[in-house]
Amino acid sequence: MVHVIDTEFVPPSKRTQYLNDIVERSPLPLIHFSRASLQHSDFRARFSGRMLGDAFITRLHANAVQLRRASPEISRRPAGTILLALLHRGSYEQTFDYQSPFPNTEPGDFLLIDLDAPQTVTFTNSALTTCAYIPRSYFTPFIGDASFMRPVLVQPQDELYGLLVACFRACVALRNPSPTAAEAALKTLAHAALMAHGLNPEEHDDLQVSLVEARRLTAEQFIASHFDDPRLSAEVVAAHLGVSIRSLHLAFAGTGEGVAARTATIRLAKAKEMLLGCPERSTLDVAISCGFNNLSTFYRRFSEAYGMAPGEFRKTVAPLQSRTASRNKRGGHADLPAHES
Structure with missing residues (x-):
């Protein structure tokens, strides 16, 4: 099933109700849309997404959009998911209630954040982003019951960037996989994200296996291009x-x-x-x-x-x-x- 949220033909006066209603019914986490951005003449938010196993893959086109995941939303509906996002076009500003903001993002930047931590993201310049909302259960064996994961911004010059993006693209490219294949792909992606988060694969057998798989995916994508x-x-x-x-x-x-x-x-x-x-x-x-x-x-x-x-x-x-x-x-x-x- 494909989920689509699009404000293009929704009048400014009806955007709040439209977004609240449709987000409530979607697999997306509960988020707050800034009233100021909703009234902006250049406001545009379009999500198109589908399930991949127990994860949710979306394509987001956003302009003049501010999204906030605050304590009330988190308490009302905990997401229990880690967001992995690859920026294709435009830029966004990501700020957090508990640490310094990320520097200005650029196309190609890859973001890992815990959606059960208070934060705000502001999209500008007609940003286009692919997102994967992955259940926290893929990460829990390595991070335990920590209140939330530290956010990480991975950029093209970083050592593990190529492996992480290759795993991400492999997941996004899957069409109607078996439950076993979807789980395996998401597991490899989550493990690559954990390595980018700082975990040493030499200390975890599962991460070592995923590192080998990530190398294969990266090699295949390089060969294909x-x-x-x-x-x-x-x-x-x-x-x-x-x-x-x-x-x-x-x-x-x-x-x-x-x-x-x-x-x-x-x-x-x-x-x-x-x-x-x-x-x-x-x-x-x-x-x-x-x-x-x-x-x-x-x-x-x-x-x-x-x-x-x-x-x-x-x-x-x-x-x-x-x-x-x-x-x-x-x-x-x-x-x-x-x-x-």
Whole structure:
């Protein structure tokens, strides 16, 4: 189920009631919208979210919005969740009742905060943020019954930033996973957040396991964004992660695919997409665009993976795909828009 909250067509005089009512019925924690911001001509708040296991993933577009999570809201409805948020655009100011505020945020910044601690966030410049509201139970085995977790701002230059964001994006990208798969992904993300919070993985076996998984996710996302480079290799990936070749191979040990095989799988999947989606591009052009600098190697790898040569695949599968799309269109079937990462 997709939850949507949008104030675009709500008159200023009705915004308070609209937001109070709809937030009350949503998985979001109880929050207070500043009256001053609600009356602002540039005010805009749009949440679109969905459940991922027992967590809630949202995309928030906010401008001239001030949200406060104060003691009355916390007492009335404790959230019991830790918020992880990745800022894509704009900025926001985060202040706390119990410590100094964060410096001005910039796109790319990653925030970890406990929603049962008093705080205020003010969004400006048409901020766009992806948020994950994760149950505190994922963190409790490591932090115990502490009243609340210390907030952390993780920035691109920080050591664990890449691993944390890779785990976050992997969670956001999941669509209709099994309960077991959703729980595993959220567990890895929570553990990466705990490491960014200062826990040493060498002192916790569970964190050590999640660190290995986080490295694999980071490596896969790096491969997926550099698949077109024929020089891409295990050495290049390991250097990007800042780990040894041995550590990189260990990260893939449980997947049934080594680094080279996974790279080839990603390249072939991209090639299949191009063959179907870009009929004007030649097979040679597709091969080069997917990081294959040898056409015969591309033909051999593609045939092994899909049971036919690239040209035959394009002639056979493209018409079938077109007919299926036409039937779905006539039947009125449409996918929900993807939740961006």
